[in-house]
Amino acid sequence: MFSLKNKNAIITGAGSGIGKATAMAFGKSGAHVFVVDLNKDAAETTVNEIKQNGGNATALVVNVTAQAEVVQAFQQVARIDILVNSAGVSHIGKLETTTPDDLDRIYNVNVKGVYNCMFGAIASMKKNGGVILNLASIASSVGIPDRFAYSMSKGAVLAMTLSVAKDYVKEGIRCNCISPARVHTPFVDGFLAKNYPGNEAEMFEKLSQTQPIGRMAKPEEIANLILYLCSDEAGFITGCDYPIDGGFIKLNN
Incomplete structure (x- = not known):
């Protein structure tokens, strides 16, 4: 179960954290993993670790905020079967302590970056179908103290996920998000x-x-859910957000 053999998977932010754990899981499941990260050394480290475990991987050094750069890099992948948007940044602050520069930085990576990567992958997926998995957050659904800009961005990720799922369901493209x-x-x-x-x-x-x-949570626990949602076993799932939160949303009352 959950084999990704013969599938090409692009994972952004795969140099560390959840993105790296997901890249490792995908490599073990047989995918050719395209490790996207702004940090070249981090990307190459992930690639080397995947290969050491018998997997197949390629590093792509990409700034997800630059659409032309994303499109050019993604065109190097002959067929994009899976896209995982894990790249993201955080910010601590409420409305009055969030500057325009803070808001722009969060927007450019967490919102525009996800848009750019989906934009770069969608043409390939329209030919053969595919799966998009976006990293949202519990902040998409509930109020988190001092996370004004971050919550804004993750709410946008949830909304984009639903929109893309609706627009491309007839073309064999599934789009979901998870909320850790x-x-x-x-x-x-x-x-x-x-x-x-x-x-x-x-x-x-x-x-x-x-x-x-x-x-x-451990990054590997998040990666396991991502692996399932990107596998053929989850072929009936699209347009959904999956909390993976240790009971945070439902039990913190």
């Missing part, structure tokens, strides 16, 4: 080190406990 709660990635460690030096362990535990299940 907190995931223990290098970003979390960096955030804690920068903002809570000396108190990292205490704050890590506090953030972990915001999920009713009592911990953060």
Whole structure:
């Protein structure tokens, strides 16, 4: 089950975190993984690890905010079967502490970047069908303190997902998104080190406990859901958002 043999999969932000875990899972499942990241060294590291595990992968150094660059890179892939939009950035702040520059930075990566990558893949998918999986967030559905710009961007990802699913369902293209709660990635460690030096362990535990299940997700757990939704076994699923949140949305009442 969940074999991706003979499928070409583009995964953005695959140099670290959820994107890397997804690339590793796809490589083990037989896909030719096109590892997209702005950081060349990170992309090549992921490619090397996939190959060391017997998989097939290619690095594509791409700035997802630049549509022409995305289109040119994606044209190197003969047939795009799967696109996973994992590249994203975060921002801490409420409305009055979010500057225009903050908003533009979040929009350019989290909204325009997803748009650019779907735009770059859709022509290929219209020929043979395909699957698009976008990374939304629990912030798409519920209010999160001090996440004004980030929540805006992930709400847009959810809306774009539904729109694309509707517009291309007759052409054999499925489009879904997932909404994780907190995931223990290098970003979390960096955030804690920068903002809570000396108190990292205490704050890590506090953030972990915001999920009713009592911990953060592992990137590999998120990747497993992505693998399923991009596999043929999920062929009847489109236009859906899947929370993977340790009970955050339904149990935090």
